[in-house]
Amino acid sequence: xxxxxxxTLLMGAVATACTSxxxxxxxRGDMPPRxxxxxxxxxxAPRAASPLAVKIDNVPGARPQTxxxxxxxxxxxxxxxxxxxxxxxxxxxxxxxVGPVRSARESDLELLRQFHKPTLAFSGTQKKxxxxxxxxxxxxxxxEKQPTAYYRSSDKSPPHNLYLxxxxxxxxxxxxxxxxxxxxxxxxxxxxTAENTRTVRFPATxxxxxxxxxxxxxxxxxxGAPTATAGGERVAASTVVVQYVKIRESKYHxxxxxxxxxxxxxxxxxxxxxxxxxxxxxAWKRATPADGTEFTAPDGTPMNFxxxxxxxxxxxx
Numbered sequence: 333x334x335x336x337x338x339x340t341l342l343m344g345a346v347a348t349a350c351t352s353x354x355x356x357x358x359x360r361g362d363m364p365p366r367x368x369x370x371x372x373x374x375x376x377a378p379r380a381a382s383p384l385a386v387k388i389d390n391v392p393g394a395r396p397q398t399x400x401x402x403x404x405x406x407x408x409x410x411x412x413x414x415x416x417x418x419x420x421x422x423x424x425x426x427x428x429x430v431g432p433v434r435s436a437r438e439s440d441l442e443l444l445r446q447f448h449k450p451t452l453a454f455s456g457t458q459k460k461x462x463x464x465x466x467x468x469x470x471x472x473x474x475x476e477k478q479p480t481a482y483y484r485s486s487d488k489s490p491p492h493n494l495y496l497x498x499x500x501x502x503x504x505x506x507x508x509x510x511x512x513x514x515x516x517x518x519x520x521x522x523x524x525t526a527e528n529t530r531t532v533r534f535p536a537t538x539x540x541x542x543x544x545x546x547x548x549x550x551x552x553x554x555x556g557a558p559t560a561t562a563g564g565e566r567v568a569a570s571t572v573v574v575q576y577v578k579i580r581e582s583k584y585h586x587x588x589x590x591x592x593x594x595x596x597x598x599x600x601x602x603x604x605x606x607x608x609x610x611x612x613x614x615a616w617k618r619a620t621p622a623d624g625t626e627f628t629a630p631d632g633t634p635m636n637f638x639x640x641x642x643x644x645x646x647x648x649x
Contacts, residue, residue, distance in 0.1 A: 380512075381423070381506035382448050383421050384421070384451045385420070385447070385453070386419070386430045386496055386498075387417060387418070387435065387452070387454040387455070388419070389431070393492045394488070395554070395559075396560050396562045398427075398431050399420070400420060400559075401565045403422055404422060405511065407420075407644050408539060409439070409440075409595055411437060413536055414536035415536050416539075417437070423510040424505055425505055426498040429495050429497060432485075432491075432495060433475075433494045434454065435457050437457070438464070438582055439595040441464060443595075443597050445622055446514070446621070447470075447510065448512060449471060450510075451502065452465075452471065452473060453473045453496045455475060456475075481496060481500040512624055513625060514627075515625070518636035520607055520636065521633065524611060526609060527609065530572065537554065541569065544568070549568035550643075551568050569641045570640025571606065572645070573627070573643065573644045574645050575645065578596040579596070580594050581593065597625070600616060601615070602615055603616045605635055612629065612635065614627045616628075
């Protein structure tokens with residue numbers, strides 16, 4: 333090929349690239365990203381998925397709850413007076429309704445840091461805590477900010493009758509990638525002890541998990557009564573984690589003057605993992621709030637969970 337012909341071909345390639353808007357490959361393998369003509373990448377890097385977390389009332393007057401069976405993950409936390417509250421996390425499925433929705437606590441901020449900018453649906457929090465929630469890396473979906481996403485039910489009396497329509501907050505379920513918990517799923521580890529039932533007690537609440545060989549799940553009961561949704565669906569978990577943590581007093585109190593417990597979910601400790609009709613000893617570690625929680629067997633190997641809904645009950649160490 334002559335020098336003149338080669339130059340002509342190169343000039344044509346440059347002209348084609350310029351007129352088509354395509355970036356010119358200079359041969360270094362680091363071409364600039366394609367744009368849509370407005371300096372915006374036409375194929376931007378995928379954004380991390382963000383789940384929906386909902387604070388759910390769990391006093392007897394709030395039961396049966398709605399949408400609890402659709403959650404990927406349910407956290408059970410101790411609140412004032414030894415009672416409990418639930419935080420349900422949704423990523424793979426969005427039910428039509430969830431509730432009753434109640435208020436958030438300071439320790440929720442630490443727990444939620446493991447997710448990428450989660451949307452938190454809650455009815456409010458103490459006024460002194462609001463600045464912390466405003467600064468936190470989350471989307472606070474309060475009823476006064478998202479009024480069309482909430483409704484009051486006539487089936488229960490206030491304050492146990494506030495419900496959320498999740499699909500009015502998220503256009504679609506973000507998918508399993510949003511569950512950045514550090515949990516691993518797979519075959520059960522070796523060993524374990526056969527167990528049919530396990531009860532975890534808070535001062536004024538108790539959770540019981542009964543293994544169902546037929547359903548291959550742990551059937552959930554609270555305060556001695558089977559836990560079912562308002563639609564009659566029995567709530568059942570594939571894996572139950574009893575995570576022993578430090579629960580200390582915070583500097584906040586409720587309107588009755590009762591201290592608000594702070595559940596520390598960053599650090600390390602022990603746990604019991606229930607799956608496949610067995611109980612397994614485990615250790616847990618979460619180095620920073622931005623990390624998920626790692627669970628390991630006594631020999632140091634990762635502790636696998638069974639696929640399906642996971643319940644994590646924070647018990648006092």
